[in-house]
Structures are given as structure tokens and as C-alpha cells.
Amino acid sequence: MPALTDYKGSTYLYKDVARKIEKIHIMFEAAGLKKGDKVALCGRNSANWAVSFISVITYGAVVVPILHDFKPDNIHHIINHSEAKILFAGDNVWENLNESKIEDVVSAINLVDFELLFSRNEAISNSRLRLNELFGKKYPNRFTPADVEYHQDSPDELALINYTSGSTGFSKGVMLPYRSIWSNIKFCIENLKFLKAGDKFISMLPMAHMYGLAVEVLHPIAKGGHIHFLTRTPSPKIIMDAFAEIKPKLIVAVPLIIEKIIKTKVFPLLDKPLIKVMLHVPFVDQQLLNKVKGKLHETFGGNLQEMIIGGAALNKDVEQFLRRIDFPYTVGYGMTECGPLISYSSWQDAKYTSCGKVVERMEARVDSNDPENVVGEVHVRGANVMLGYFKNEEATKSVLKDGWLNTGDMGIIDKDGFLFLRGRSKNMILGPSGQNIYPEEIEDQLNNMPYVAESLIVEQEGKIVALIYPDFENAEKQGITSDMIEQKMQENVNSLNPQLPSYSQISKIKIHYEEFEKTPKRSIKRYLYQ
Numbered sequence: 001m002p003a004l005t006d007y008k009g010s011t012y013l014y015k016d017v018a019r020k021i022e023k024i025h026i027m028f029e030a031a032g033l034k035k036g037d038k039v040a041l042c043g044r045n046s047a048n049w050a051v052s053f054i055s056v057i058t059y060g061a062v063v064v065p066i067l068h069d070f071k072p073d074n075i076h077h078i079i080n081h082s083e084a085k086i087l088f089a090g091d092n093v094w095e096n097l098n099e100s101k102i103e104d105v106v107s108a109i110n111l112v113d114f115e116l117l118f119s120r121n122e123a124i125s126n127s128r129l130r131l132n133e134l135f136g137k138k139y140p141n142r143f144t145p146a147d148v149e150y151h152q153d154s155p156d157e158l159a160l161i162n163y164t165s166g167s168t169g170f171s172k173g174v175m176l177p178y179r180s181i182w183s184n185i186k187f188c189i190e191n192l193k194f195l196k197a198g199d200k201f202i203s204m205l206p207m208a209h210m211y212g213l214a215v216e217v218l219h220p221i222a223k224g225g226h227i228h229f230l231t232r233t234p235s236p237k238i239i240m241d242a243f244a245e246i247k248p249k250l251i252v253a254v255p256l257i258i259e260k261i262i263k264t265k266v267f268p269l270l271d272k273p274l275i276k277v278m279l280h281v282p283f284v285d286q287q288l289l290n291k292v293k294g295k296l297h298e299t300f301g302g303n304l305q306e307m308i309i310g311g312a313a314l315n316k317d318v319e320q321f322l323r324r325i326d327f328p329y330t331v332g333y334g335m336t337e338c339g340p341l342i343s344y345s346s347w348q349d350a351k352y353t354s355c356g357k358v359v360e361r362m363e364a365r366v367d368s369n370d371p372e373n374v375v376g377e378v379h380v381r382g383a384n385v386m387l388g389y390f391k392n393e394e395a396t397k398s399v400l401k402d403g404w405l406n407t408g409d410m411g412i413i414d415k416d417g418f419l420f421l422r423g424r425s426k427n428m429i430l431g432p433s434g435q436n437i438y439p440e441e442i443e444d445q446l447n448n449m450p451y452v453a454e455s456l457i458v459e460q461e462g463k464i465v466a467l468i469y470p471d472f473e474n475a476e477k478q479g480i481t482s483d484m485i486e487q488k489m490q491e492n493v494n495s496l497n498p499q500l501p502s503y504s505q506i507s508k509i510k511i512h513y514e515e516f517e518k519t520p521k522r523s524i525k526r527y528l529y530q
Helices: 014-030 047-059 072-082 121-130 131-138 177-189 210-224 235-248 254-269 271-277 284-299 314-322 393-399 438-445 471-477 482-499
Strands: 002-006 009-013 040-041 061-068 084-089 105-111 117-118 158-163 173-177 202-204 226-229 250-253 307-311 329-331 341-344 362-367 376-382 404-413 419-426 452-458 463-470 510-511
Touching: 002 014, 009 014, 009 040, 009 047, 014 121, 014 131, 040 047, 040 072, 040 463, 047 061, 047 226, 072 084, 072 235, 072 438, 117 121, 121 131, 121 284, 158 177, 158 254, 177 210, 177 404, 202 210, 202 235, 210 226, 210 250, 235 254, 250 254, 254 271, 254 284, 254 314, 271 284, 341 362, 341 404, 362 404, 393 404, 393 471, 419 438, 438 463, 438 482, 471 482, 482 510
Parallel strands: 002 226, 040 061, 040 084, 061 158, 084 105, 202 226, 250 307, 307 329, 463 510
Antiparallel strands: 002 009, 105 117, 158 173, 362 376, 376 404, 404 419, 452 463
């Protein structure tokens, strides 16, 4: 059966993947790689990335996935900090690295063709030159399922170190044990029952990020699915073409993708005067919304059974609209430290603005005197939780307390067990009389105002300030010049402020002429703007 395809490129069958893994294991043996040694992996999504990842964990080594968007200095630091002995790197990554800055790396292997990029070890260089011959000697008759022998892991054994792309400062190495990966995959297999062996999947989230890796890659492989990798950073056009061609049943997305489609393609249509009137006419409104739903369904390939949105909060207006048309979306919640799943509910069961119920083998509590009504920090524990941060005991102790992981996220859990997030505790602003101000809640409303692309609410000198990146393109189409933008933004704030409590009203605006800098999962790097 087909296993891995590079979109518009070649396909590996499951037997091809097994043969490649075995050849990589021969190279590892030649390099003297031991169980528990670290292997770094840095490149764009591809079939070879997946093959490399599986090769490392089936050998019993520890895999260190690194986001290819990181700057070269960060990549050097992570390779050295993780004590990686071997590096798999994409062309575009390797050309910016300096081998003299990664002295402990024995060999670097090209993710494009598994050729050696450089080597400090003659045995691995020799084995690479003679790889087919060595494989033939090891399996003189043929390579069969009976020849496959992989590392037998134990639940608390370290499987991977994932350096977070966190928007709160320099990344930390999250140590995930096998039980976390097993528990996440088991949850997907048991709760996404509409997916079967042979079904097609699209991998568009970064594979070095746990959300994409667990749900879009490891889970489909465990099910016998066929994964299509969007090997370039996917533009909206590539994504739409891929949906139309592959027709996936499941789409795993961050809010930005779905919000962009709905805000640019659907909302302007619904804003037309005649349509606005028709949306208030019984029966006609439902027919109209059914038509919109059909069009949206086609946009995603026409075969969609569920879209899981995660990584950040979904815009409330967008969510309200998706609910109104009964679109099969759901919002999940997780973090790298849980590999990543914390909560999820299927789209049929999900509650509006909630991020589902706590997943199996996990439990959650809210640190407040009334967890159903009073916001508190969310704490979790269970099979998915990390071992700690690699070589960073202080950071580990600050979040792992009495077996509970303190997530840093604020929320409530209702009587039915649904989790509702209110923001990050680190982002929370303390009002003049000790009131809790959650910037995300103000940003959510501001982002729905005319000509606002994105915004950040920060505190400066005791005042609430809105940093706004306007939607210049849309404004220009409506005849609004750059000189008029600031006035428009001020009008937005003037109409928003009366809807906010006096202590959280916006005192000042600052226009940003460039998009805010983002992490790979497309959340704004807040710490750069505080």
C-alpha cells in the first residue's frame, strides 16, 4: 500500500519505507550509534523526513526534531545542547550551517537523498558507499516482514526531545517519553474512527511541531494511511490545489488558515446589502447558508468529515459562523509538553468556544476556588505529560509540581467537563485595582473591526495600548489611503471601548506597518512587543 508521497513528487510504498529504515540502521551501526544517543532532524516536511524520524526511534536512539524556520544560530545551539551525534538536514538548512560550530556531530545526512553532507567517521562514509552491498549481504534472499526487528521501548524511556517554538522566549528541550507518543496515537486511532487504512492525509503543519507530527504523521502511519507532504511552505493556492486533488477526510489546521479563507472569501459576500436582508428572511436564510456551506465544503476537497483546529484560539466571529452553518469543525487544545493532546471533542459533541474535554489517560484541574466559574491556571497530569526539560532542572521544577504540569493557560472547566480557555497567565495584565485583563479577549474583538489584520494588546506605563497591523490591501481596495488608516483604527477603538470594562479600555494605539513576527505554529511572538 502507498505510505508517503511528496506532493507532486514520488511515492513510497510501506515496503519501501521498511527497506529505507533498514539501510539507515546499517549506517547507524557503522557510526557506532548507541541506543539513547541523540539524532537531530531539521528540514522541510517530506517523505524522507518521516522515514528518518521512524528510523531513529525504531533503532532506539532519541530523535531531536528541529523546526527548519529557526535561525542558524538557534539550530547550532539546539544540536549542541541536545548532544546530537548525527544530523539529518535539508539542503536549504545545511547551506546556512557551519560544521565547525557542531563539533560533536559525527556525520550529517542529506534529507533529499540520504547522501552524506559531511562525515568525521570513516566507517559511516564506507557504509554509505557500500550500502546496497551491505544490505544484500545482510538479507541475501529477500527482505521480509520477519526480518524487521525494532527497538523494544519501555513507557518512561525518552523517545524525543522537542525544542519548543514558544512565544515567550528562548526555546526549551521538552523530553517526551514513549508513553506520551503511544498515548497520543492511541487516542487518535480510537477517537477518529472515520479514518481507515488507505485513506489519504495531507501533512501541512511543521512535522517538527508535535501537533502536526502526532496527528498528521504518526497516527496515519499507525493506521496504514497514505500521507501527502506539502514539501514547500504551503501558500493558500498550493493548499487549495492539494485539498481539491487529495480530498482528505481529516484536516488538521491552525486558526490562521481557516480564518483567512472565511474572512476573505465568505464574510465580504455575506456583507452585501441584499444578502444581509435575505439572511433575515426565514427559510431563505437557511437555503443561502446551505449554499455557502456547500461552497466551503468544496474548498476543502468535498470529502471532509472533520477539521481539527488547534495551536491558538479561533476567532469568535468565525467560530459563530461555522456553528451557524453546522460546519464539521472542532477546536482542540494541547502543548508540546503533552506530546501534544490535552483536550478534544468531536465536532458533533463540541461546545461553542470550548476546546473539548480532557483526553483519555489525562486529568485536569483549575487552580481556583470555583473552577466552573472563576478563572484559574489549568493543571494537567497523566500519560501524555513530559519527563521534564532537557538539562534544565530549574525550568522543570517551575512547571512540574507534585505530579501536575502547570500549563500557564487560564481557564474554567464546566459541569460537563468541557474546558474553556481565557488566555495565558503570562500574558495577563493586572488592572489598576487588581482586575485580571486577558489581552486575547480584547484582541479577538479588535481583530473583527474594519481593516484590522491583527493586533496585540500590551501594557505600557500602566496604560492599555493596542498595537495594530492594518489590512492595508483591503483598505486600499475601499479607497482608504495610508494617511486615513490611523483615523480608521482610532474609530475602531472608539466603538470598541464602550463594550469593555473601564479598567481594560484602550488608551492608545500604535500602527505597525509590517506583520507581527510569528512562531512556526503562527502565534505572535508576544515577548518581542512587550
